[in-house]
Amino acid sequence: MTDTATIEKVSIIVSKGSLEGIYPALIMANGARAEGVEANLFFTFFGLDAITKRRWEHIRLATVGNPGLHLPTVLGGLPGMPDLLTRYLERKMAKLDIPPIPEFIEMIADTGAGLYACKASVDLFELTKDDLVDHVQGIITVGEFYEHAAGGQIVYT
Numbered sequence: 001m002t003d004t005a006t007i008e009k010v011s012i013i014v015s016k017g018s019l020e021g022i023y024p025a026l027i028m029a030n031g032a033r034a035e036g037v038e039a040n041l042f043f044t045f046f047g048l049d050a051i052t053k054r055r056w057e058h059i060r061l062a063t064v065g066n067p068g069l070h071l072p073t074v075l076g077g078l079p080g081m082p083d084l085l086t087r088y089l090e091r092k093m094a095k096l097d098i099p100p101i102p103e104f105i106e107m108i109a110d111t112g113a114g115l116y117a118c119k120a121s122v123d124l125f126e127l128t129k130d131d132l133v134d135h136v137q138g139i140i141t142v143g144e145f146y147e148h149a150a151g152g153q154i155v156y157t
Contacts, residue, residue: 007032007153008152012028015156019061023104039111042148045124048118051135053131057100063077069085116148119139
């Protein structure tokens, strides 16, 4: 017997503020929307950088202690290394038509995906709705996030 169950809703938690922490969530949300799957993004802790006006255009690759880079920690900490590797990765992604974070977030929001900021994290970092990009639909509690996520899959990136 073949399992024909499909995912109809996904809620993705974005908690990391680095390039490699944000892009997986955006790619997953974009893919979900392309397949007609309802998608919500919940930005918490440093993931808020992706939707904070003063930060979303300045997201960098984490080069220190990032085992995926296969780069000694001491090299990752050299001055200029995060910027160099970030630009390198951004050029590679552009060749694959993967948009920059601000454009990607706008694209995903335009598909009807929900973008929400975590109230506890917004309060912790002393942010307001005015600090966030216009695509954010609300600052919500964890309980409210669970209400949005009800009946779907929750993914943590």
